[in-house]
Amino acid sequence: MHHPRARALLAAPLAALVLLATACGAGDDDEAATNDSATGGDPQSIVSLTPTTTEMLFAVGAGEQVVAVDERSDFPSGAPVTELSGYTPNLEAILGYGPDLVVMSDDNDDVVAGLERSGVEVLVLPAAATLDDTYSQLEQVGAATGHVGEAAELVAQMQVDIEEIVASVPRRETPLTYFHELDNTYYTVTDDTYIGEIYSMLGLTSIATGSDPYPQLSEELILEADPDVVLLADGQCCGVTAESVEQRPGWDQMTAVRDGHVYVVDEDLASRWGPRVVDFMREVAAIVTAIPASSPAPQPAP
Numbered sequence: 001m002h003h004p005r006a007r008a009l010l011a012a013p014l015a016a017l018v019l020l021a022t023a024c025g026a027g028d029d030d031e032a033a034t035n036d037s038a039t040g041g042d043p044q045s046i047v048s049l050t051p052t053t054t055e056m057l058f059a060v061g062a063g064e065q066v067v068a069v070d071e072r073s074d075f076p077s078g079a080p081v082t083e084l085s086g087y088t089p090n091l092e093a094i095l096g097y098g099p100d101l102v103v104m105s106d107d108n109d110d111v112v113a114g115l116e117r118s119g120v121e122v123l124v125l126p127a128a129a130t131l132d133d134t135y136s137q138l139e140q141v142g143a144a145t146g147h148v149g150e151a152a153e154l155v156a157q158m159q160v161d162i163e164e165i166v167a168s169v170p171r172r173e174t175p176l177t178y179f180h181e182l183d184n185t186y187y188t189v190t191d192d193t194y195i196g197e198i199y200s201m202l203g204l205t206s207i208a209t210g211s212d213p214y215p216q217l218s219e220e221l222i223l224e225a226d227p228d229v230v231l232l233a234d235g236q237c238c239g240v241t242a243e244s245v246e247q248r249p250g251w252d253q254m255t256a257v258r259d260g261h262v263y264v265v266d267e268d269l270a271s272r273w274g275p276r277v278v279d280f281m282r283e284v285a286a287i288v289t290a291i292p293a294s295s296p297a298p299q300p301a302p
Contacts, residue, residue, distance in 0.1 A: 042146030043101035043121070047094055049086035053103040053125055054079055055274040056138055059154055062145035068097040075268070075276070091115065101144065128194055128273035131162070138275065154275060161278045165285045166201050170293045175205040176228040179217075179256070180270075183234045186217045194273055198281055202288050204229065223250050229291070230256040231284075233271070235264035263287050 047068045048054040054073035057066055069079045070086040084093055086104060091114040094102060102115055103123045112122050123144050125137045135155045142151025178199060180189050189196050191206050193213045199206065207225035208215050234240045242262040251257050269280035 043099075043144070045097065045099045045101070046145065047084070047097050047099040047102045048073060048079075049084065049089060049094075049102065049104040050106075051075065051268070052127075052272040052274040053105060053123075053141070055272065055276060056125075056141045057103065057145065059275040060138060060142045060145065060147045061150040062141070062147050065145060067099065068094075091118075095120070103141070103144075130194065130197055131277070133194075134273050134275075134277060135159070137273075158275060158278055162201075162281060165278070165281050169202050169285050169288050172203055172293050175200075175203050176288065176291065177207050177225065178204045178229040178231055179207050179222055179225070179227040180231045181234055181240065182214070184238055184240055186219065186222060187214060188217055189214060195270060198277065199284065202281065202284050204284075204288065219248075219250075223254060226255050228255055228259075228261060229287070230254070230262040231270075231287075232262065232264045233267040236267050240264070259291075261287075261291055 042065070044065055045067045046057060046062065046065045048057055048066060049070045051070070051073045054066070054069045055075055057063060058076050058079065063076070063078070067080060068082045068084060070084045071081065072086065073079050073081060082097075084090070086106070087108060089104075089108055089111040091111055094111070094115070095118055099120055101121045101123065103125065104111075105125055105127055107124060112124065115122050121144075123140065125140065128134045128137060135158070138155050139148075139151050142148045142154075180195065180199070182188060188208045189206060190208045190210065190213050191197070191200055196206055196213070207222065207227050208217060230245060232240050232242070232245070241264060242257075242260075245262050246252055246257050256262055265283060266280065269276055269283065
């Protein structure tokens with residue numbers, strides 16, 4: 001069981017992107033018509049049950065087709081937020097919006113079967129394990145909604161932006177070590193996570209290792225590891241600040257605290273694997289770039 005605040009950061013690899021077509025006697029020809037933009041059969045009433053899938057839908061140009069999103073979807077501001085829950089989905093409430101496509105990340109409470117029985121298509125996009133998974137899912141969303149071209153353009157632009165961001169970060173002989181705080185009970189991430197991949201690309205390496213990608217560390221272990229950077233993903237939820245971290249017993253001697261390298265990061269950007277991962281990478285790149293790199297050892301005179 002993963003820590004609750006780490007659910008959106010997928011620990012297990014993405015096995016597949018599953019598009020579950022309608023049941024209730026629909027034939028292959030009908031299914032093809034539903035997903036082929038050339039036939040005019042694109043979904044017109046889409047319900048999204050996770051913040052990330054909501055962001056993906058709007059990013060590929062399907063926003064006008066979205067009739068409802070779950071209560072946690074807060075971006076973009078124009079999304080039609082409702083009281084629908086993705087964690088504890090209510091089949092009748094979802095069907096009340098008359099969807100012809102529901103997009104979600106988890107089949108909680110076996111809601112997929114109920115939607116299928118009602119003739120509703122379901123696109124299940126599990127939390128991504130890698131950036132490549134994000135690109136693939138955006139393309140899946142584009143294909144399912146009739147926005148193949150827009151999705152391809154978005155992915156291409158994201159790849160260009162990310163390449164530029166990574167190139168902007170100064171090269172170091174040794175990566176900076178970091179502690180990414182998911183909450184004030186010291187749950188964190190290893191390099192073997194979605195966000196860990198992003199940090200690695202930007203010249204960071206986690207102090208957390210081991211088989212559990214989302215371990216809970218002891219305070220003693222954190223202090224002993226003495227990270228160069230502390231990234232707080234619990235500022236919005238829990239009010240943790242750089243100042244409050246400094247007040248923790250012994251933390252004032254930590255390199256990150258002593259050098260002023262404790263940062264609150266946007267926890268929504270840090271926990272969603274959609275198109276705004278570019279914004280998160282830009283935020284972290286600015287942090288890393290502001291930390292002086294060690295001067296290279298002087299070369300002996302010829």
